[in-house]
Amino acid sequence: MKFIQEFRDPELVEKFVNELHHITTQPWTIMEVCGGQTHSLVKNGILNMLPSQITMVHGPGCPVCVTPLNLIDKAVYLAEEKGVILCSFGDMLRVPGSKRSLLEAKARGADVRILYSPLEAVTLAQKHPDREVVFFAVGFETTAPANALSVVHARRAGVTNYSILASHVLVPPAIEAVLEDELTQIQAFLGAGHVCAIMGIEEYYPLVERYKVPIVITGFEPVDLLQGILMAVRQLEAGKYALENQYARIVRPEGNPEARKMIEQVFSIADREWRGIGTIPQSGYEVSEAFAAYDANRKFSVQIEKVPESSECIAGQVLKGLKKPVDCPQFGKKCTPQNPLGAPMVSSEGACAAYYHFAAAGIAD
């Protein structure tokens, strides 16, 4: 497929790897923020191609993984007690809540559905005018325009039995939280390409300046990732820090203005709890006043008691890059993708699941 295959070309991959070996003279620790990049790095065996001095640390960029327990409990409650048609993306259904996951709720008779796009949820609401349809709208900035569009579209079409349970997190405050942790070892970042396709790159300049770290906005294919790492290492080796854009075929400096307008219309920025990490100020979106009628939180005003996380799961440390999944005593033992203790073992973009799936092939160590 065009714009995919060329970026997986083994010969080009080898050239980038060689160059990286050629220029690396000392140890460097780099974090890829986005779970999609973690998945690609592990799946394509890139971690094993890198010079031994380069350590890739996996960041908090898995929206499914950081969705608070309380919100999952709320979704389960809406599906079971309020009789709504609860829909979301596939991964979200398997994340353990304090009592059960959405998939378990479905097995017990709740109407829970997996959809490819939030726009399909609006169609579903049109088909079932007598039912309430709630879309569990999870995601980073990348997914926010689609979720916002579903709401705008519902209003345009006069659909009133549709709402979203928003669980939106933002990348720049998460990078800041990682850098503010005194234990952090991170010296450079690969920025999440698809987030920047929407938001642009402006908001990363202050982070680069303040923390004196290189940030390279990077794509997802093997060649993209290797080029991004190479650009970061070139800066590190030269003692420089700058914002660079490896992914310019997709990311314009200003992002996507239409998408940003859509987000601004529907969402406002708010403090957000990140599962395993805690509350990060101004790090998420909630549905704005203007669209209150489409906010499942307001529509159903459910109060769910907060339950503490499983003490055995060290997801918080894994998500901040302080520990690797294999450092977790439960990894592969009590915690597997079939029986996950924590969210990073559920989502294909969670670091724990990525390591588990590919460890068998000897890729992750």
Next chain:
Amino acid sequence: MCLAIPGKIKEIEYQYGGAVRMAKVQFGGITKEASLEMVPAAVVGDYVLVHVGVAISIVDEVEAAKTFAYLEEIGELDDLIDSCQL
């Protein structure tokens, strides 16, 4: 979650009484529908990056080619720097 892949626009149509601009986008052998609302400039034949049913960016072919030239470019640049230092 942020998975988004590039595909080629085969056809554009208006749905819901012209309110929504949708496209049939081809990814290899598969064709899927995507909203073009975020990429008003997109035309048939363009490659767009599609995420959860919404096209979020038009692929810039000139920029795409730069990745392939990158290693040669930095090679030349390094040569230039080296020769300046002599």
